[in-house]
Amino acid sequence: MNLWGGRFESLPAESLFALSRSIHFDWRLARYDIASSLAHLASLVEEKVVSADTAKLLDQALREISREITAGELHPTVEDEDVHSALERLLKERVGEVGGALRAGRSRNDQIVTDLKLFLLVQMRDVALKVASLAKTVLKRSEENVDVIAPGFTHLQHAQPVSFGQELAKHAFALERDLSRIANWIDRTDLSPLGSGALAGSSLVPLPEKAAKILGFSGVVGNSIDAVSDRDFVAEALFILSLISIHLSRMGEEFTLYTSQEFGWVVLADAYSTGSSIMPQKKNPDIAELARGKAGRTIGNLTTLLTVLKGLPFAYNRDLQEDKEPIFDSLETLQILLPAMEGMISTATFSREKIESGSGRGFALATEIADFLAARNVPFSEGHDVAGRVVRYCEEKGIELSDLKEVDLQSIDTRLTSDLIPLLDVRGAVESRRSSLGTSTSKVRAANNLLLRKIADHEGMTKQGLGALSKVLGL
Ligand code: ARG
DSSP: SSSOOTTTSSOOOOHHHHHOOOHHHHHGGHHHHHHHHHHHHHHHHHTSOOOOHHHHHHHHHHHHHHHHHTTTOOOOOTTTSSSHHHHHHHHHHHHHHGGGGTTTTOHHHHHHHHHHHHHHHHHHHHHHHHHHHHHHHHHHHHHHTTTTTEEETTTTTTEEEEEEEHHHHHHHHHHHHHHHHHHHHOOOOHHEEEEEEETOOTTTOHHHHHHHTTTSSSEEEEEEHHHOOHHHHHHHHHHHHHHHHHHHHHHHHHHHHTTTTTTEEEEEEEEBOOOOSSOOTTTHHHHHHHHHHHHHHHHHHHHHHHHHHHTSSSSSSGGGGGGGGHHHHHHHHHHHHHHHHHHHHHHOOHHHHHHHHHHHHHTHHHHHHHHHTTTTTOOOHHHHHHHHHHHHHHHHHTGGGGOOOHHHHHHHTTTGGGGGGGOOOHHHHTTTTOOOTOOHHHHHHHHHHHHHHHHHHHHHHHHHHHHHHOOOOOO
16 A cells, blocks of 8 residues: 555556565564554644544554554555555554544654654663673673683783683673663663654644653654654664674684683583584584674674765655664674573683683783882883893793792892792782772772672663653553
């Protein structure tokens, strides 16, 4: 069924219909479209554009349709173009031509932005809850491993020993920033475009604030032309989702390395790893690898939308229909990936022995020597040079720093006295870094606890927002 036709002599060509059809992906907006129709109906009644009796009929039919869609009893047909026309057809099948009354004072242009905003306000909160859950799992594993000493890396080379708990927790810090980005996105997105009509607002809906309130929005956008053209909220959501998947990809890369035979730091649970069809001994970290791979996909989706928007004239242009598949895909990608990553991390076994065995190797404590001299008023650059000579001495002898005796130290530089020897111990080095952001176990614990509280706050607010929105939308 077309929503236009009066001025047309012929039906749309099949190829046009095939190209412009969006029902196969926008049908998921049906319940949001109905919620926004109900809110719009309330405005039309208030303005006496629709009588109370008609409104009652439409209201009942719309709610019935919504229930049947939820129950999986109602589906669009191949002849439906998009979610709006499919719902109008269904409504008219129940109430007759009067179903078309809802079209007064609105256009598919403001309808689609309203639907998409509401949908995303629900779905991004769902993603936030999954991110929060993963972050909490990461922090739990961090707590369990806080006193495991690991070699910390820069340039993927052993750098300085760190608490392995801190290594794990760093991912939760990145995820918390994602949560705060979502909260911030919600604040900016939470304004209703309904009432913009095609682009100029409508004389029939002088108070769009009413529908906005019914739909749970905190206000109304300030410019109808901007409102129907704006897809910043989609682009931002795509960016946030891309960044989450980039965070997951970096986590994935580490777990891929950790599970390699060369590292042997992590053994994945059978349920969260895969085998090989040809090599019976293999156990592969597919979740971690897919986490790396999926980031390519979400970044591609972001790039798609930004490219669609670049140079696009205001107000509505059909190009904007290309906003939906990328965001739906990125959402689905993360909604599947996040629980898989959480499962993999919560069931992984960490090998303290393997992790710790490398932590003192590779002259990871060379900085301690420079610090030791700096504490004795030797300029750090000079101390750095002395430490470098100590490393070269060890390399030539084929020994580690911990093998050094007083006589070795004295032969390199007389300022390297025997009280340096106990400092060349990995645990001591880790525990000496007691600043609030440092790697000592007590500081890692304290920082994790603060983070956990922030995550719990995000979680509480997200659940509350989701509950309130689901209630007003009747989801
Ligand atoms: N399916 C369209 C979209 O997703 C709905 C809006 C259509 N508006 C129009 N004037 N043709 O953008």
